[in-house]
Amino acid sequence: MTGRRAGSADLPLHGGRVPAWLGERMTRLGAVIIQAILIEYGRDEVLRRLAHPFWFQSFGAVMGMDWHSSGITTSVIGALKRGLTPLSPEIGIHVCGGRGKQSRRTPDELVAIGERVGIDGAALATASRLVAKVDSAALQDGFDLYLHGFIVTDDGHWVVVQQGMNGERGQARRYHWLSEGLQSFVDAPHAAIDGVDQGMIVNLTDRRAERSRRRQLDLLADLGPDGIGRELGRLEPPAAKPPASQLALPHLIMPGHHDVRPEDIVAHRLHGNLKAAAEAGPKDFSELLLVPGIGARTVRALAQVAEVVHGTPYRFSDPARFAVAHGGKDRHPFPVPLKVYDRTITVIKAAVRKAGLGHSDELAAIKRLDQQSRRLERLVSGPSVEAVFAEERSRSHEYGGHSVFGPEPPPGDAGNRMSQN
Structure with missing residues (x-):
């Protein structure tokens, strides 16, 4: 891959913090999903997934974060750093950086990792600084960087996920870089850029800007900084010109509405998830995985986790669908069912642990669940999206539903429910 751009997305800016009860679960589920991908497909595939903007958004949604917001980036990077750091000596994957002050510590973290595992940490630190400079200076698209996550393997391969914000527009843009096949930091280097379309922007990393980059260096050599300033002062404002044509890219457009609507979900894929879970049968599945208490609802969540582990890129065009696994912290599409969430973690963790001991039957069963969904x-066909959400909300208290508003009250407790909306 040489400077492949995987697409862009419109990410609404959302404030607030991830509650501790969700952050802790995201840490555990995120880590175990990465371990499953690592076992099945290897380290480089983990990096490729993280560099794919559609998969990244779906990954955050299946972990119970707001399905469309900028907060997925911060929370996923944070969860992976907490969850994978204790495992890094074993799995050879290291998560550095984060938001704000943490992002500025990234070069030092990379140098320390290099000394520990025997790779060129100084070169990685330089790469980190260059990536940040390109997306803040060479690519002037109206977004100020505030998050920088750098994930590197013991082989020295890496992915960067960083994000900028445009406060006036209430939008965020996420940028994905992948070291695989990277030949230049300034000539079309991005694996992907996620964000709202801003129209005409300054992108000096585009291959078509190579002549401009070269001429800027010539001007600096000929005139010096002061001479360039004088020449700029003499220039008249240019006449308006139509924008140059842009290379066609796939766009992940995350809408501004917070609620999940039927049009946000590819219904036939959801029906495949539901039917595969029903056919697997809670009795058969719990016997196979030797985990007591696994019911039909947990198997439904497992079907979507299985797709995050095994699905191909086209499967992630509707990230909202993956919120059906474990809901969302703001009750969209429904409160997070903690009992289901915890059982999902238990099943996947047991499967990963046994696979590490050479017994892969459980991971194979999860893979078959994904294959069955696609078939x-x-x-x-199946129930409407609205019907799926309505059933989930009606049983939310039974499933241990939680949101940022607190525990979900029992059905019929109208007073509490009104206070939570």
Whole structure:
């Protein structure tokens, strides 16, 4: 891959913090999903997934974060750093950086990792600084960087996920870099850029800007900084020109509305998930995985986690669908079902642990669940998206539903429910 751009997305800016009860679970589920991908496909595939903007958004949604907001980036990077750091000596994947002050510590973290595992940490630190400079200076698109996550393997391969914000527009843009095949930091280096379309921007990293970059260096050599300033002062404002054509890119457009609507979900894929979970059967599945208490609702969540582990890129065009696994912290599409969430973690963790001991039957069963979803979605229909959400909300208290408003009250407790909306 040489400077492949994987697309862009409109990410609404959302404030607030991830509650501790969700952050702790995101840490555990995120780490175990990465371990499953590592076992099945290897370290480089983990990096490729993180460099894919559609997969990244779906990954955050399946962990119970707001399905469309900028907060997914911060929370996913934070969860992976907390969850994978204790495992890094074993799995050879290291998560550095983060938001604000943490981002500025990234070069020092990379140098320390290099000394510890025997890779060129200084070169990695330089790469980190260059990546940040390119997306803050060479690419002038109206977004100020505030988050920088650098994930590196013991082989020295890496991915960067960083994000900028445009406060006036209430939008965020996420940028993905992948070291695989990277030949230049300034000539079309991005694996992906996620964010709202801003129209005409200054992008000096585009291959078509190579002549401009070269001429800027010539001007600096000929005139010096003061001479360039004088020449700029003599220039008249240019006449308006139509924008140059842009290279066609796939765009992940995350809408401004907070609620999940039917049009945000590819229904036949959801029906495949639901039907595959029903056919697997809670009795058969719990016997296979030797985990007591696994019911039909948990198997439904496992079907979507299985897709995050095994799905191909086109499967992630509707990240909202993955919020059906564990809901969202703001009750969209429904409160986070903590009992289901905890059982999902238990099942995947047991499967990963046994696979590490050479017994892969459980991980194979999860893979079959994903394969069954894809086979059935072409053949079956199912309840409407609204009906799925309504059932989930009606049983939320039973599932241990939680949101930023607190525990979900029992059905019929109208007073409490009104206070939570």
